Amino acid sequence: MYRSFAEQYEPQKNNLEQEFEAKNNILRSRFLEVAPVDYLSMIFPDKGYKDELIVVFGTVKDKSGNIIERGTVKRIALEYIWDITWRSNAYIPYCDFIKNYYHSKTLKSVKAFVVDCDGITSTRLKKILKYLWSSLPAEPTHIINSGQGVHFVYVLSEPVDVKGLRWSVNKLNETIQDTFSGLLNVDKHPVVHPYRFPGFLTKINTVATAFKVRESYTFEELMRIFKLEPKKVKGTGKKGKQKGELLVLPNGRRAFFEWVLRKLFMNPPIPGRRHNSFFALGIVAYKCRREVPYEEALETIPMVYEDMMDRNLHIGFTIEEAYSAFHKGYSPKYVRASWKYLCGLLGWEYRPNKRNGRSREEHLRIARKMKEIRCKARWEELEEHIRRLIGQGYSKTEIAELVGISRRTLYYRFSHLWKRDS
Numbered sequence: 001m002y003r004s005f006a007e008q009y010e011p012q013k014n015n016l017e018q019e020f021e022a023k024n025n026i027l028r029s030r031f032l033e034v035a036p037v038d039y040l041s042m043i044f045p046d047k048g049y050k051d052e053l054i055v056v057f058g059t060v061k062d063k064s065g066n067i068i069e070r071g072t073v074k075r076i077a078l079e080y081i082w083d084i085t086w087r088s089n090a091y092i093p094y095c096d097f098i099k100n101y102y103h104s105k106t107l108k109s110v111k112a113f114v115v116d117c118d119g120i121t122s123t124r125l126k127k128i129l130k131y132l133w134s135s136l137p138a139e140p141t142h143i144i145n146s147g148q149g150v151h152f153v154y155v156l157s158e159p160v161d162v163k164g165l166r167w168s169v170n171k172l173n174e175t176i177q178d179t180f181s182g183l184l185n186v187d188k189h190p191v192v193h194p195y196r197f198p199g200f201l202t203k204i205n206t207v208a209t210a211f212k213v214r215e216s217y218t219f220e221e222l223m224r225i226f227k228l229e230p231k232k233v234k235g236t237g238k239k240g241k242q243k244g245e246l247l248v249l250p251n252g253r254r255a256f257f258e259w260v261l262r263k264l265f266m267n268p269p270i271p272g273r274r275h276n277s278f279f280a281l282g283i284v285a286y287k288c289r290r291e292v293p294y295e296e297a298l299e300t301i302p303m304v305y306e307d308m309m310d311r312n313l314h315i316g317f318t319i320e321e322a323y324s325a326f327h328k329g330y331s332p333k334y335v336r337a338s339w340k341y342l343c344g345l346l347g348w349e350y351r352p353n354k355r356n357g358r359s360r361e362e363h364l365r366i367a368r369k370m371k372e373i374r375c376k377a378r379w380e381e382l383e384e385h386i387r388r389l390i391g392q393g394y395s396k397t398e399i400a401e402l403v404g405i406s407r408r409t410l411y412y413r414f415s416h417l418w419k420r421d422s
Contacts, residue, residue, distance in 0.1 A: 120150040
């Protein structure tokens with residue numbers, strides 16, 4: 001007799017739910033079950049009911065692959081978190097972010113490291129706990145039965161601030177996941193990845209559960225257990241600069257400073273670009289300070305400002321503001337400023353290269369041809385010199401030493417000269 005799709009699917013669904021409950025029973029027999037509210041409070045102890053948590057909603061598709069709901073990120077107050085537990089596509093990262101903005105670059109602190117293992121059946125879970133558990137360098141603090149998979153969580157007793165430790169945090173996360181990947185099917189994720197929390201609905205229509213294995217670790221303990229050393233950062237400034245040290249000296253030429261001035265004289269700064277233009281002039285002046293004295297560069301400000309007055313572009317912008325913007329740019333802080341950055345300040349068209357409008361492929365083809373022509377001319381000149389040395393009776397070894405090339409190169413390039421003579 002014909003059965004509908006729902007009827008065919010029901011036994012499979014029941015089997016998945018039975019597997020989920022079997023895993024719960026195995027975990028309950030060994031570990032203490034943790035209430036979802038207690039687990040959330042343990043991960044975010046500093047959050048009050050009015051504080052917001054970042055919740056990531058995954059994309060929802062139908063059986064044909066059509067998108068029903070697109071993924072998004074929302075900030076939800078802690079007191080309303082339990083109103084969305086019916087959503088099987090709701091995930092929470094084990095992290096705090098600067099200004100609560102969800103991005104890897106705004107990561108502020110990490111509260112736990114998570115290993116996401118898919119396809120963990122009750123039989124496989126029993127095998128892990130009985131025979132593979134002792135091979136782990138460190139037991140996880142909690143196990144989350146997340147549906148068809150399992151999360152092994154290493155909760156930190158105190159959140160680790162990633163400032164200055166970003167490499168160590170990422171390396172520890174990678175190492176913990178690699179440890180499990182030799183035993184199980186692990187979905188490797190960065191530390192900012194969101195996960196399903198206990199109390200939330202799973203994709204098999206069950207509710208995720210949490211079990212406590214042991215007490216929390218400190219970040220230093222985990223680093224020591226997994227045999228990792230913090231990466232030493234040279235210096236205290238940005239991009240490897242030592243405090244008080246200038247890595248790039250201002251070595252601009254006077255011609256560059258004068259060229260920028262001529263363009264400013266012909267096209268004085270317009271409203272909306274006035275402050276930035278004098279700021280850029282200060283940057284250029286500092287770059288060229290070895291050939292353009294500070295006093296001379298300072299004298300150019302009223303010259304540019306006078307051109308602005310002639311065209312009534314100075315209204316609402318005083319010369320004191322021009323001096324202030326110039327002095328802000330006249331600093332070693334901006335000595336590395338690129339030409340693209342300066343063009344953006346001045347409102348000028350930026351040409352990204354010196355190819356005179358040619359494409360990269362065309363430019364390389366012309367460059368290779370020019371190099372080939374120069375090399376050919378050099379070898380022809382060297383050939384004439386070697387021919388004269390041969391006429392004077394020098395040996396091959398002596399000729400190689402005189403012209404500054406190896407004997408092998410001499411034989412390879414100019415062997416025809418001796419054959420011609422013979």
